[in-house]
Amino acid sequence: MNLVEFESVTKRYRLGEVEITALDAVNFAVRRGDFVAITGPSGSGKTTMLNLIGCLDSPSSGEIRVSGRPVSSLDDHALDQLRSRTYGIIFQNFNLVPVLTALENVMLPLHLHKISQEERRMRACAALAAVGLTRFADFRPDQLSGGQRQRVAVARALVTEPKLILADEPTASLDTPSALSLVELMKELNTERRVTFVFSTHDQRLLQHVSRVVELRDGKLSADRPTAGDKADTSVLPSKDSEVA
Ligand SMILES: Nc1ncnc2c1ncn2[C@@H]1O[C@H](COP(=O)(O)OP(=O)(O)O)[C@@H](O)[C@H]1O
Numbered sequence: 001m002n003l004v005e006f007e008s009v010t011k012r013y014r015l016g017e018v019e020i021t022a023l024d025a026v027n028f029a030v031r032r033g034d035f036v037a038i039t040g041p042s043g044s045g046k047t048t049m050l051n052l053i054g055c056l057d058s059p060s061s062g063e064i065r066v067s068g069r070p071v072s073s074l075d076d077h078a079l080d081q082l083r084s085r086t087y088g089i090i091f092q093n094f095n096l097v098p099v100l101t102a103l104e105n106v107m108l109p110l111h112l113h114k115i116s117q118e119e120r121r122m123r124a125c126a127a128l129a130a131v132g133l134t135r136f137a138d139f140r141p142d143q144l145s146g147g148q149r150q151r152v153a154v155a156r157a158l159v160t161e162p163k164l165i166l167a168d169e170p171t172a173s174l175d176t177p178s179a180l181s182l183v184e185l186m187k188e189l190n191t192e193r194r195v196t197f198v199f200s201t202h203d204q205r206l207l208q209h210v211s212r213v214v215e216l217r218d219g220k221l222s223a224d225r226p227t228a229g230d231k232a233d234t235s236v237l238p239s240k241d242s243e244v245a
């Protein structure tokens, strides 16, 4: 089943007299269980695409459907509901609140949910356990290593049990070992818990760890292919990028 569908989605920005087409007639779908990297040079439209997938922005033309519902048909309240039920977000600099413990940081997104404090605590504990941080629940961010802070950020994205976790260049500020370990953690959650991930990166080294690569060039989808890391053997299939090169 498709979680998110783009039908000929175009996004233009106006800067004074100049109009920029950040995304140009993109057709695309996120399927349940996907582990997708959106890649492409700076300015190719990665952030724009993630913002549209996450319903943080609306297209200039074309249609976006989330769980089959056209997003344009929703009012603000329905859109808020849809966002909080559908998405988890891992921020680039992890955005942890320094005065809160790991557990309290992970509980934060649940404050929008109508559940008891005890239930929030239990769910946050479960999310911390999923990223291997049970022992560090009461530590503040400054008492954790960089790698542990990333894991708290992943747990916070997981805690609402979102259908889809989005991350815009989550590894941009990380050294290579930390970047790889973040991708491995996401992959593990994808394989073992069927969490769907879509993240952007322009780090080629990470691409071999994902199961699908979507490539943008000047706002156009220039490739959408399963990778060697995926279960499907695609070596015999014609490469899509050769068609558009
Ligand atoms: N809010 C905005 N206003 C005007 N132009 C924008 C805005 N956001 C992005 N753009 C332009 O849209 C294009 C795609 O940007 P972006 O999606 O940020 O690319 P990427 O994330 O791949 O670097 C770029 O040309 C960028 O300058």
Ligand SMILES: [Mg+2]
Binding pocket: 046, 047, 048, 168
């Ligand atoms: Mg960007």
